[in-house]
Amino acid sequence: MSLEVAGVRKAFGSVRALSGVDLSVPQASFFALLGPSGCGKTTLLRVIAGIYASDAGKVALGGRDITQVPMHRRNMAMVFQSYALFPHLCAFDNVAFGLRSRRLPKDEIRSRVAEALALVRLEHLLQRYPCEMSGGQQQRVALARALAVRPDLLLLDEPLSNLDQRLRDEMRVEIRDLQRRLAITTVLVTHDISEAFTMSDRIGVMQEGRIVQIGSAEEIYHRPANRFVANFVGPINELPLTQVEGDAGGARALLAGQFSVRLPALTRAGPPGSDLTLILRPQALRLGVEEGETANRYGAEVEDVVFLGASSECRLRIGPLRLLAALPAGSGAKLAAGDKVMVGWDAADGVVTDGR
Amino acid sequence: MAVDAANISSAGASASRLRLRPHWPFIAPLILVMAAGFAWPLLHVLVNSFHPNTPQGLDAEHWTLTNYRRLADPLYGEILLRTLRISAAVTAISAVAAYPVALFIARLSPRAQSWMILAYVSPWLVNTVVKALGWTLLLRSNGVINTALRAIGLIEQPLRLLLTETGVVLALVPGHFMFVLLPLWTAISALDPALSWAAGTLGATPAGVFRRIVLPLTLPALIVGLVINFIMNMTAFAIPMLLGGVRNQVASMLAYQVDLVSLDWPFGGALAVALLGFTLALVFVGQKLAVIGLSSRGGKPEVSPS
Amino acid sequence: MMLAVNIVMLVAVLAPVLLVVWMSFTPTASFVLPLGDFSLRWYREALSYPGFVDAFFLSAELAAIASLITIAATFLAAYGLVRFRPRGREALMAVFTAPLLVPAVVFGIAMLQFINQLGLYNRLVGLVLAHVILVIPFAIRSLVATLGSVPEELEWAAMMLGRSRAGTLWHVTLPLCAHGLVTAFLFSFLLSFSEVTTTIFMSGPSLQTLPVRIYNYMSDRIDPTVAAVSALVVMISLALVLALNLMGGFRRLAAR
Numbered sequence: 001m002s003l004e005v006a007g008v009r010k011a012f013g014s015v016r017a018l019s020g021v022d023l024s025v026p027q028a029s030f031f032a033l034l035g036p037s038g039c040g041k042t043t044l045l046r047v048i049a050g051i052y053a054s055d056a057g058k059v060a061l062g063g064r065d066i067t068q069v070p071m072h073r074r075n076m077a078m079v080f081q082s083y084a085l086f087p088h089l090c091a092f093d094n095v096a097f098g099l100r101s102r103r104l105p106k107d108e109i110r111s112r113v114a115e116a117l118a119l120v121r122l123e124h125l126l127q128r129y130p131c132e133m134s135g136g137q138q139q140r141v142a143l144a145r146a147l148a149v150r151p152d153l154l155l156l157d158e159p160l161s162n163l164d165q166r167l168r169d170e171m172r173v174e175i176r177d178l179q180r181r182l183a184i185t186t187v188l189v190t191h192d193i194s195e196a197f198t199m200s201d202r203i204g205v206m207q208e209g210r211i212v213q214i215g216s217a218e219e220i221y222h223r224p225a226n227r228f229v230a231n232f233v234g235p236i237n238e239l240p241l242t243q244v245e246g247d248a249g250g251a252r253a254l255l256a257g258q259f260s261v262r263l264p265a266l267t268r269a270g271p272p273g274s275d276l277t278l279i280l281r282p283q284a285l286r287l288g289v290e291e292g293e294t295a296n297r298y299g300a301e302v303e304d305v306v307f308l309g310a311s312s313e314c315r316l317r318i319g320p321l322r323l324l325a326a327l328p329a330g331s332g333a334k335l336a337a338g339d340k341v342m343v344g345w346d347a348a349d350g351v352v353t354d355g356r
Numbered sequence: 357m358a359v360d361a362a363n364i365s366s367a368g369a370s371a372s373r374l375r376l377r378p379h380w381p382f383i384a385p386l387i388l389v390m391a392a393g394f395a396w397p398l399l400h401v402l403v404n405s406f407h408p409n410t411p412q413g414l415d416a417e418h419w420t421l422t423n424y425r426r427l428a429d430p431l432y433g434e435i436l437l438r439t440l441r442i443s444a445a446v447t448a449i450s451a452v453a454a455y456p457v458a459l460f461i462a463r464l465s466p467r468a469q470s471w472m473i474l475a476y477v478s479p480w481l482v483n484t485v486v487k488a489l490g491w492t493l494l495l496r497s498n499g500v501i502n503t504a505l506r507a508i509g510l511i512e513q514p515l516r517l518l519l520t521e522t523g524v525v526l527a528l529v530p531g532h533f534m535f536v537l538l539p540l541w542t543a544i545s546a547l548d549p550a551l552s553w554a555a556g557t558l559g560a561t562p563a564g565v566f567r568r569i570v571l572p573l574t575l576p577a578l579i580v581g582l583v584i585n586f587i588m589n590m591t592a593f594a595i596p597m598l599l600g601g602v603r604n605q606v607a608s609m610l611a612y613q614v615d616l617v618s619l620d621w622p623f624g625g626a627l628a629v630a631l632l633g634f635t636l637a638l639v640f641v642g643q644k645l646a647v648i649g650l651s652s653r654g655g656k657p658e659v660s661p662s
Numbered sequence: 663m664m665l666a667v668n669i670v671m672l673v674a675v676l677a678p679v680l681l682v683v684w685m686s687f688t689p690t691a692s693f694v695l696p697l698g699d700f701s702l703r704w705y706r707e708a709l710s711y712p713g714f715v716d717a718f719f720l721s722a723e724l725a726a727i728a729s730l731i732t733i734a735a736t737f738l739a740a741y742g743l744v745r746f747r748p749r750g751r752e753a754l755m756a757v758f759t760a761p762l763l764v765p766a767v768v769f770g771i772a773m774l775q776f777i778n779q780l781g782l783y784n785r786l787v788g789l790v791l792a793h794v795i796l797v798i799p800f801a802i803r804s805l806v807a808t809l810g811s812v813p814e815e816l817e818w819a820a821m822m823l824g825r826s827r828a829g830t831l832w833h834v835t836l837p838l839c840a841h842g843l844v845t846a847f848l849f850s851f852l853l854s855f856s857e858v859t860t861t862i863f864m865s866g867p868s869l870q871t872l873p874v875r876i877y878n879y880m881s882d883r884i885d886p887t888v889a890a891v892s893a894l895v896v897m898i899s900l901a902l903v904l905a906l907n908l909m910g911g912f913r914r915l916a917a918r
Contacts, residue, residue: 051553071556072564078557084550088572097568101559149558382742385735386758390798393791394761397769397776404775456667474907475672479679482899483856483873485880486892490678492884493685493693500681500695530674591765593859598880608767608859615863621775628771635765 001062001152001185002027003048008057010043017043019209021057025202028183030176032196035206036232041189044206045155048187050074061152072101077146078155081162083138085130091117091141092126098149116148117141119178136167143175147182154179154186160195172198193233197221205229222281227353230279237280237323241352244276250347253278256321262295262347276352282326284349287314287341294344302339316343398632405625414621423626432610439606442521442596443589446528450536450585453529454578458540459570473541480534488598491527492518495599519601527595532588536581543577544570576646583642587635607631679896686893688886704890714891717875724786724871725854728793729847732801735794737843740805741831745814755806759799769795770863777864784866792860797850804849808842809835845909852902 003025010018017040025031033041046052048059050071058067066074077098085094095116099109117123120140130138139159146154156175160168176199179186190196196203197217205213205220205228213225224230227238241253241261251263253276263278289297303315303322312327314335325343335341408420426432461472479487494500495517502514517523547570555565593608600606605613611631615624688694689701708714739758743751761769769792777788812835820830836843858873865874872895879888 046553049553049557051556071553072559072561074557075559076557078554080550080554082548082550084548084554086551086555086569097555097560098558101564145554145558155557379742379746379748382738382746383748383754386739386798386802389731389735389791389794390757390760393795394764397772398764400776400779401772453667453671456664457671460664460668470907472672474903476675478900478903479675481852481856481903482679482896483858483876485858485873485877486682486895487678489876489880489884489888489892490680490682492880493681493889494678496693499693527678530671530678533671533675587765591767591859593767593862594877598877611767611771612863615771615774624771625775628768631765632768635768636763639763 003031003153003185003187004058004060004063005044005048006058006060008044008047008054008059010040010047010052010054016209018047018054021206021209021211023204023211023214025185025187027062027185029201030179030186030188030199032188032190032200032203033206034190034193034196034203034232036191038208039206040209041191041206042157045078045157045187045189048153049076049078049155074153075149075151076153076155077149077151078157079139079142079146079159081158083130083142083159085138085142085145087130090127090129091122091133094130094141095145095148097145102149112148113144116144119147119182120144120174135163136171139163139171143178147178147184151184154184156186156188158190161190161192168195175199205232207232222351224279224351224353227277227279230351230353235282235324235326237282237285239278239280239321239323241276241278244352251352256319258319259298259321263352264348264350276354278350278352280323280345280350282313282324284345285316285323285325285343286345287325287327287335287343289342289344295347297342297344300341300343302335302337302341304337305335316341318343401625401628403625404621405623405629407622409620409622413619423623424630426623427626427630435605435607435610438521438604439590442524442528442606443586445525446532446589447582447586449525449529450533451578451582453533454536454540454581455571457533458537458544459566461537461541462544469545473538476534476537479530484531484592484594485598487531488527488595491523491595491599495523495526518599519603521600521604524596524600524604524606527599528589528592531595532585532592535584535588536578539577539581539584540574543574547573579645580642583638587638591631591635682889683893683896686886686889688889691886693886693889704886705894707887708891708894711887711891713870713875713879714872717870717872720869721855721872724789724793725851727786728790728797728854729850731790732794732797732850733805733843733847736798736801736846737805737839740802740809741835744806744809745817755802758802761795762799766796766859767863770860773860774863784869786869788864789861789869789871792864793854793857796857796860797853800853801846801850804846805839805842808839808846811842812838841909845906848902848906848909852899852906855902856899 003023005021005023008018008021009016021040021044023031033044035041043052047054050066050069054067058065060066061074061076086097089097092113095113096109099112104112113126114123117126120143122137122140122144125133125137125141128137130141133141139162142159159175160171163171172195188196188199200217202214202216203220204211205225207228213220213229215223220229221233224233230236239255239261241255241263242257244251244253244263246252246263246265250265253261253263255261255278261278286294291297298318300316300318300323303317305315306313310329312329314325314327316323316325323343404414405423406419406421408415408418408422461469464472492499496502497514497516497518499518501517502511505511506514517526551569551573552565555569556562560568591608592606593612596604596606597609597612600609602609607627611624611627614620614627684695685693686704687696687700687702689696689699689703736758739754742748743754748754764772773788773792777783777785782788816834816838817827817830820834821827825833856873857871858877861871862874862877865871870878872891876888876892876895
């Protein structure tokens with residue numbers, strides 16, 4: 001079923017956790033709520049689940065307004081960061097819990113538990129207790145428990161953050177495959193960018209109780225709505241601009257008061273010359289460009305080169321400006337501190353923001 | 357780690373010898389105090405219980421088991437029965453009240469919680485004699501309770517509450533309630549809230565969450581508290597003495613009679629040993645019950661890195 | 663419904679204590695709840711009754727001495743347990759908290775017979791010893807927690823800078839434990855001051871602590887005088903409890 005959230009607000013005492021959140025998740029899609037800790041994403045998830053009652057706004061599932069429906073009747077299921085497996089019940093009873101709450105006949109319970117545990121490949125662990133399982137196994141039992149009830153909405157609250165890297169990568173793929181196969185509408189909360197990118201169809205970036213951008217991973221990375229989103233999702237170069245002029249056809253400005261720079265078309269209606277910044281991804285900078293290859297081209301001095309294995313990082317200076325460039329494997333080997341090099345980027349690269 | 361600390365303070369000696377030495381001067385004083393004031397007197401009274409009593413006092417030359425055989429006398433059976441009856445009644449009432457109070461407190465704000473716990477604990481730190489006086493004032497024929505009940509017309513004649521078992525039970529319930537409340541409240545507070553949320557999202561009603569999640573996980577703590585409560589009831593003295601009177605003798609009052617009036621210390625010793633044995637047996641049983649519950653339970657799951 | 667049970671229980675727990683205090687202000691010779699005309703008459707009576715005054719000083723003296731001895735010995739033992747982590751650590755803790763398993767009555771009988779047969783009946787020494795034992799289980803738990811909160815690195819730093827272990831204890835550890843020590847002392851004092859059953863069994867005629875004195879008085883008769891002295895006991899106890907609470911002492915002591 002599809003999920004609609006409109007105008008949700010939630011405050012705890014004087015702390016405003018959610019200040020008006022709207023989002024919609026189409027049926028059978030995978031949506032990620034991404035943001036730093038404290039941004040309200042877990043609070044939003046809990047409001048959707050019915051654990052917290054919102055102060056304002058509404059939540060609708062499959063078109064039906066469920067804002068007033070108590071949590072045990074919403075037919076959603078949640079996987080918690082701590083897994084929240086019932087320690088006094090074995091795996092079978094944990095997975096069967098939701099089915100028993102729905103008073104299903106014993107045979108059906110047995111078959112659905114077996115089905116759910118088979119989905120996560122833990123059929124052999126039926127009688128084990130949580131304290132006798134590894135973290136990865138507990139996580140999968142928690143997932144099976146959620147899937148067994150065939151929920152209309154699956155909620156995942158940072159379910160992978162307690163696992164080590166290798167397991168985490170494995171589980172990301174598994175969960176994504178399961179979600180596609182079962183076509184369950186899913187909302188994931190995470191602060192891990194690669195997790196959001198690899199698992200979801202669409203991402204909502206949250207900052208201080210609000211959703212500041214919704215889009216695909218590609219949109220969010222290359223066309224961030226503001227400085228916060230850009231910086232959260234990956235390293236950036238921030239270049240202050242002055243004497244901005246231009247229109248939808250193209251724009252130009254001055255960098256550091258001396259270098260002329262060609263900008264992408266201005267989409268924001270800011271008064272020319274106001275406080276704007278050019279945000280460039282390190283990957284957008286190209287070293288050793290010839291005359292005419294790129295719209296923007298400047299002489300730079302290398303400050304430092306760091307070898308990172310799959311890539312290298314290069315710190316440069318263009319006049320008073322310091323930039324970070326990402327170089328593919330191997331190409332940094334020939335550079336050393338003090339070298340002079342030409343660096344450039346295309347006019348369409350980067351994003352102009354007003355510094356928020 | 358112990359070796360590190362020891363190495364810093366006295367370098368140059370072999371590791372295994374070091375482990376025994378440095379801590380003893382620190383621990384020795386307390387051990388001596390415990391030996392002199394705790395172990396020795398208990399051993400002493402144990403030995404006394406095997407000596408016969410004579411009109412001239414304890415006969416240290418001879419040994420006997422008569423003191424223990426005397427314990428089986430039906431005369432004392434009535435006292436034992438009364439003590440058990442009163443203790444069981446108090447524990448039962450406390451058991452019923454435990455969850456409502458503990459759950460109520462656990463849902464308050466942290467500050468309110470600490471004030472509530474303080475309110476329940478502080479009367480314990482006021483001595484029981486003062487509380488017995490308070491209960492006397494409450495339970496007397498023209499005491500607060502009777503006056504109030506007559507004023508609102510519920511009764512015509514005053515209820516006889518003083519010098520009865522009922523009065524003793526009424527006074528002991530709040531007096532020893534703290535021993536049940538604290539362990540239970542601690543266990544409830546230690547529960548991962550995500551467990552209740554998980555159960556809720558899986559379809560359990562609030563009552564279902566209590567019955568299937570909170571109760572099984574906190575029952576061991578309640579059992580421990582009830583055992584302690586029962587022991588305190590069995591061995592209470594001031595309240596049964598002052599509120600129950602000589603016509604409602606309990607075990608501790610018998611002990612007073614034997615040790616301080618008759619001065620029959622061998623028998624008093626046997627009585628003391630029997631009481632202690634009973635207490636330790638109860639504690640043992642209680643621990644076993646609690647462990648059965650705890651073996652595959654507990655608060656948060658152990659997350660191991662694999 | 664839960665609220666109702668809670669209110670009933672809370673009232674039952676607090677009522678006897680509050681009632682005693684309230685009743686102590688009665689202006690009449692019989693127990694009539696003072697509703698307006700509060701009188702200090704019975705306080706004057708209580709304070710001029712030598713039995714109560716002597717008993718109060720005895721209780722205070724006993725509590726102070728017992729607490730001091732307990733804190734000193736227990737602090738050292740706690741230090742030994744926390745810093746050196748000896749092999750029998752759990753066993754030793756079990757030994758030190760064992761008095762909790764022995765009912766007050768049983769311990770009173772044991773001390774009565776023991777003290778007498780040592781010829782120490784009716785002497786302060788016996789009472790001090792008994793109270794020390796009763797208080798040790800609480801003190802050891804509290805002080806182990808206090809010491810646990812002082813990082814060992816501080817002591818290593820001090821010793822590397824030249825202090826002996828004893829010097830470090832005195833100059834570094836002790837000052838850092840001051841708060842915990844005061845809390846433990848206050849709690850021990852309170853426990854000793856309120857001790858009833860064991861003390862009744864051990865008390866001779868000339869060594870009556872305040873609770874014992876009140877008990878003996880009440881066995882004879884009940885009048886507002888005893889209410890007044892009891893009210894004073896309540897006020898002292900509650901003052902100590904509040905002091906402890908303000909110092910944050912209860913969080914450490916309430917957790918079993």
